[in-house]
Amino acid sequence: GAGVSQTPSNKVTEKGKYVELRCDPISGHTALYWYRQSLGQGPEFLIYFQGTGAADDSGLPNDRFFAVRPEGSVSTLKIQRTERGDSAVYLCASSPSGLTNTGELFFGEGSRLTVL
C-alpha cells in the first residue's frame, strides 16, 4: 500500500529480551519519526530522522533504546533488555521533508509491544 507500514503489529516478549520494530515510510518521504504511546496518553516523541541521520534523538528515554535508518528509507527501532515499563504502542510517522513544510505527519498503525 501507499501508507506507512509497521511490523510487527503485535509483539509479546519477556522482560530482559531484545526487540526490533520496523517502519517502512511512504516512498519519497525524507523525514521519519518514532513516537511511543502509552495507554490513555498521547504520542510521545522519541526520535526524528532526516534522511539517514538522526536529527533529534532527545526523546529516547535511555540507552536501551536505539534507532537506525541506514539507507534513508526503512527504519528499525531497537530496544535492549526490555522492561515492563516499555509496554506501549510504538508509532512511526513520515513526512515529505519534515515539519518545516506542511506540518503534517503521516502515521502508521503502530506496533503494540507487551513486555511480560
Place this chain on the structure above:
Amino acid sequence: GDSVTQMEGPVTLSEEAFLTINCTYTATGYPSLFWYVQYPGEGLQLLLKATKADDKGSNKGFEATYRKETTSFHLEKGSVQVSDSAVYFCALSFFSASKIIFGSGTRLSIRP
C-alpha cells in the same frame, strides 16, 4: 516546557448533537496548532490545522480557531455522526522544530 492540555474523555453524544472538545496550550512563542484523529484500527491522521492567531482550520465539518489571547484551539462540530467516533488529539509544533507535541487524547463515542 511546551505542552497541550485537552479535556478528558470519554465523551458520549447522540447523533446530530453539537460537539466541543476543549484544548489549551502552553508554549514559548507562537506555535502552529493541529487536531489529529485516530479512527478505530487506523493510524493517526491530520484533521485540521491553523498556523497563526485567529486562523480557523476546518475539515469534514469540524472547525477550530487559534485563539492567542486564551491560548486555546477548541474543536467544534455542529452535528456529529456515528462515523465521527474516534480519538481526537490536539497538538502543537514549531516549524523550526523537529517534533509535534500531542495532548493526551479525547475519546468520542456517538450513539445512533
